[in-house]
Amino acid sequence: MKAALFHPAAIAAIRLFPDGVRRELGKAIFDLQKGASLGMPVSRPMPSVAPGVSELRIRDRHGIYRAFYYSLSPRGILVFHAFVKKSQATPKQDLDLGKKRLKEMLHEKV
Numbered sequence: 001m002k003a004a005l006f007h008p009a010a011i012a013a014i015r016l017f018p019d020g021v022r023r024e025l026g027k028a029i030f031d032l033q034k035g036a037s038l039g040m041p042v043s044r045p046m047p048s049v050a051p052g053v054s055e056l057r058i059r060d061r062h063g064i065y066r067a068f069y070y071s072l073s074p075r076g077i078l079v080f081h082a083f084v085k086k087s088q089a090t091p092k093q094d095l096d097l098g099k100k101r102l103k104e105m106l107h108e109k110v
Contacts, residue, residue, distance in 0.1 A: 018060060
């Protein structure tokens with residue numbers, strides 16, 4: 001099973017999500033760790049962030065929640081950005097922050 005590695009800011013954001021959303025997100029990440037290939041509506045590719053990046057998509061009565069992840073790292077599943085989505089399109093600010101955090105995690109010394 002692959003490891004799940006979280007950017008500190010992503011885990012901080014996820015901790016603020018409602019319990020049900022955190023459970024669904026956790027299950028999806030666990031499935032990814034076991035090698036499952038997730039598709040719509042749970043996961044969607046995000047090539048605008050970087051090749052190999054996807055987003056987990058969770059919706060509940062409180063809102064829409066997203067977490068960017070990268071599954072091509074030999075270290076495991078990298079979860080590098082999580083946020084509450086408030087508009088139809090993913091805001092440029094979140095895309096840029098995702099790119100920056102992925103770069104940080106990819107260049108981390110293990």
